[in-house]
Structure formats: structure tokens, C-alpha cells
Amino acid sequence: TVTQTTTIKAIAGAPGYTTSAVASATYTIQVATPTFSVPAGTYSQPRSVALGDTTSGATIYYTTDGSTPTTSSAAYTGAIAVTQTTTIKAMAANPGMANSTVATATYTLQAATPTFSPPAGSYLLPQLVSISDSSPGVTIYYTTDGSTPTTSSPQYTGPILVVLTTTIKAIAVAPGWSQSPVGSATYRGLLGL
Missing domain, CATH: 2.60.40.10 (Immunoglobulins)
Incomplete structure (x- = not known):
């Protein structure tokens, strides 16, 4: 059994015969x-x-x-x-x-897509909206004017008061990670559409 890289050489001979040429085979393991x-x-x-x-x-x-x-x-x-x-x-x-x-x-x-609580929907009363992310150590940036957030947008530090119809968009970033997809949630205020 060949268990490591090996070169095998062989000849053949018999009485009255000229010895064969050398045959060689290398097995690379x-x-x-x-x-x-x-x-x-x-x-x-x-x-x-x-x-x-x-x-x-x-x-x-x-x-x-x-x-x-x-x-x-x-x-x-x-x-x-x-x-x-x-x-x-x-x-x-x-x-x-x-x-x-x-x-x-x-x-x-890649940072996970930010999530919102309460979820998007129509509400009779103003809502305090929290943004969270399941990836560790991320920083969340958001907008409330419908624009796409960047790292120049406001940094999320606490719940956002929503009184009128508002679309919140958010991203999450962390050093050495790819930026998250944009999360978005629209809140429709029934008292002031």
C-alpha cells in the first residue's frame, strides 16, 4: 500500500534473457x-x-x-x-x-433589516415607534420624510413620536459589516391624515 508520495522502479529478468529496461511510476499522494x-x-x-x-x-x-x-x-x-x-x-x-x-x-x-414596534398600520392615537435590529453592535439611522436613510441621517436613540401619517425608513450599520437593507413602515394617523 502506498501511503505517501512514492516512486516505484522495477526491472524484470529471467535466465537467458536480457534484463528489461527500468520501469518507473511515481504516485503522488x-x-x-x-x-x-x-x-x-x-x-x-x-x-x-x-x-x-x-x-x-x-x-x-x-x-x-x-x-x-x-x-x-x-x-x-x-x-x-x-x-x-x-x-x-x-x-x-x-x-x-x-x-x-x-x-x-x-x-x-450584513446587518439585519431594522424592525418597527408597533407594526405599520392605521392608528387612532399617536404612537411611540421603536426601531430595533437583531444584529449585534449596530447603529440605526432613520428618516421620517420618505427619503432613503444614510449614515448622515438622524441616529436612532429612542422611540419616535408619530402623530400624523408618517413613513419611517431605517438602516443599520456596523464596522466591518455590510449595511442592512432599508426597513420601512408607514403609520396612518386617523385623527389627522
């Missing part, structure tokens, strides 16, 4: 490509990503800065915390075997 416990994609919450490899005894090396990993890169010892948009690249090595191909997974963290 390559470490399996590393795998990721979390599929690459877009997420609204931080992720913990475990790396694995099916080759027994292989050591996984990885990077999170976009560079190509080598055996001089960080050796994998435990799950990687992805707390902002990150590209993980990983390769595996084992003595006597060819290094694996490089596996790549990009995790895009």
Missing part, C-alpha cells in the same frame, strides 16, 4: 482539501467556523487576510470566530504527502 463547517455566504449574525480535513494526521494552515496560506501561516487549533466580513483560506499538509489545494470561503456579515 495529496492531502485532502480542507472543509468548512459553515457554508460561505451572507449572514446577519457572527459565525463560528470549524475547519476539518479527512486526511489522518494532516495539519491545517489558514489565513483570514485574503493571502494564500502556507505551512508558515497560522496552524488551525480551534473554531474561528467570524465577527466581520472575512475570507478564510485554508490548506492542509502532512509529511510525505503533497499539500492540499487551497479551500476558500467568504463570509459576508
